[in-house]
Amino acid sequence: MNTDNMSFAGEESYRLESVKKQFSSVFGNTADLAVVSVDVGHYKGLLCYLTTMTNTDFIIEHVLKELTLSEHKEPVSMDETFHLLETVHYAALKHETLVDLDKVMDKIVLGNAAIFIDGFPKVLVLEVRTLNSRSIDEPTTQNVVRGPKEGFTESADTNMSLIRRRFNNVKLRFEKFELGYMTHTAVYMTYLDGEVEEHILKQVREKLNGSQIDSLFDSGRIEEMLHSKGKGVQLFPTVYNSERPDAICSCLIDKRIAIIVDGSPFVLVVPSLFSDFFKSPEDEYQWIVIGIFSRCLRYFAFILSLIVPALYIAVTSYHQELVPTILLTSIAAQREGIPFPASIEILLMEITFEILREAGTRMPRLVGPTISIVGALVLGEAAVQAGVVSNINVIVVSLTAISGFVAPIYTFGSKVRFFRFGMIILASVIGLYGLVLGVAMLMVQLTRIESFGVPYLSIFSRWDKRRVT
Structure with a gap:
């Protein structure tokens, strides 16, 4: 907070009226600033805090009741009074002593309370931040069948x-x-x-x-x-x-x-590391063989989501000799009457799915499932019946989409979707050669990436003692 370094200098700056004016000039007429006149022992004082950042009941119960120093009948000096506040009355609360008003105001903004004594050059700042936060619920991502159900909150x-x-x-x-x-x-x-x-x-x-x-x-x-x-x-x-x-x-x-x-x-x-984005906490809570199998399945699904659409375009448009005759005949029969080549057909379906996915994510929770059902079932079936796309195209895109959601970390899956479009474009231009070129470029880049000096693919290779296992 920029208060032009308003540290206490001079006896007038210690006076409560001067403190009130400086608070008023910095905070303006904000409704949540509480500047309460209190008695600190035998001296006049101020208690300043933000009502939106603290619990008023906590302030009354644990701060205000201790300010009167009622057990000390005889007058004591300001130094002794301040020392009693620090070592006796608020010893159980985290606190610190400040002399700069700008630092005091920064602490108040963070949810602390400040106690001023009229004419005393020190301020006692108490940590009394007690904000309401979301309760500890089950995580919305990385769901597990067996394992802890606690998830982090915003606090x-x-x-x-x-x-x-x-x-x-x-x-x-x-x-x-x-x-x-x-x-x-x-x-x-x-x-x-x-x-x-x-x-x-x-x-x-x-x-x-x-x-x-x-x-x-x-x-x-x-x-x-x-x-x-x-x-x-x-x-x-x-x-x-x-x-x-x-x-x-x-x-x-x-x-x-x-x-x-x-x-x-x-x-x-x-x-x-690259392998971290394929791990699920549940892998450690079940039989090791099942955990390894599940992780291998995620790697396989990652490969499928990356290359299946591009492979379909390459073999149907450039390398039909690689497809068994019966399957090729079936694909040709399904594509009869389709007005678009395989590459355009795949791109249209992929873009449509991405739009549906985004709409289902951004729509209200009660409406989202409806959008998904209407888009995936009604729109997809209508497109096939209208002869805009073929059945095999719907199967390819659906398999790709499902495989893309297998990765436990959402941010990793979003990157895969981006690379999938690149593979589709390369395969549309030069067939399998483009697909192989794209995969090779991807692997070269993966081997060159480092995370704070640690090779990104280190789990698949040997390296020095700094290895993160």
């Missing part, structure tokens, strides 16, 4: 407690940062001391301290900032995110760093 304090409850370990560290020069959002870097490589910790600290963003309301706002530049183009996400405490704790054990943003239920993890 950073709640999220840190969910991690701390699972980590009864003195090595667990929370480092606080403030990002956004307009919002002053609290951001916490979480890690296990002595487990994470120092050069990675240093890089993350530098990125957080060097942030120049104006506002921060969700962890997605700093996800791009945390992306490592590496050697290649960042075609895939290099920052893992989850709203499951057990998944984040597993990453901490694996020598990662978690980033908690106040106001966001999604916690970020760096460094992240």
Whole structure:
């Protein structure tokens, strides 16, 4: 907050009337500012706080009742009175002593209460922020059949407690940062001391301290900032995110760093590897063979969602000799009367599906399923009956769409959809050669990507002792 460094200087600045005027000039006529005249022992004082950032009942019960210092009948000096407030009456509350008014106002904006004594050059700031937040519910993403049902909320304090409850370990560290020069959002870097490589910790600290963003309301706002530049183009996400405490704790054990943003239920993890986006927390809660099979199935579904439409275009338009005669005859019979080539037909269906997916996501919850049913069933069936698309096209697009949703992390699936269109265009131009070229380019880029010095595909290859397992 810019208050032109209004520190207390001169006896007049300590007077309550002067303090009231400065608060009025900075906060204006905002309705949620409470400036209450109180008796602090035998002296006049002020209690200042924002009603929208604190609990009024808590203020009355735990702050106002202690201000009178009623057990001390004899007058004491201002220094002794202030010392009693710090060491006796508010010893159980987190507090600090400030002398700069601009810092005091910044603390009040964050949900603290300030106690002024008339003519005394120190201010006692109490941490009394007790905001209502969403209760701990089941995560909306990364659903599991067996496993914990708790998910992160928008409260950073709640999220840190969910991690701390699972980590009864003195090595667990929370480092606080403030990002956004307009919002002053609290951001916490979480890690296990002595487990994470120092050069990675240093890089993350530098990125957080060097942030120049104006506002921060969700962890997605700093996800791009945390992306490592590496050697290649960042075609895939290099920052893992989850709203499951057990998944984040597993990453901490694996020598990662978690980033908690106040106001966001999604916690970020760096460094992240390609394999992280195919893991589900449930893999660790069931028979290891089933877990491995499920993970392999996700890799296979990823490949299907990436190349199936392009492969269909390539073999039906350029390489019919690769298709069995009976199947080729069936495809030709279905495509009879279709006015578009296979490439245009696939693109139309893919774009239509993306529109339906976006509409189903943005529509109100009660209307979304209706849009999906009407779009997927009625519109798809009508398009086939009208001869605009073929049945085999609907099968290909449906298989591709379902496979794309197998990845546990939503942000990873969105990148796959983007690459799928690139593969379709390449296959439409030069057939299988284009598909092979696209896959080769993708693999080359994947081998060049790094996340804070860790190779993106390190799980598939050997590398030095810094390996994140």
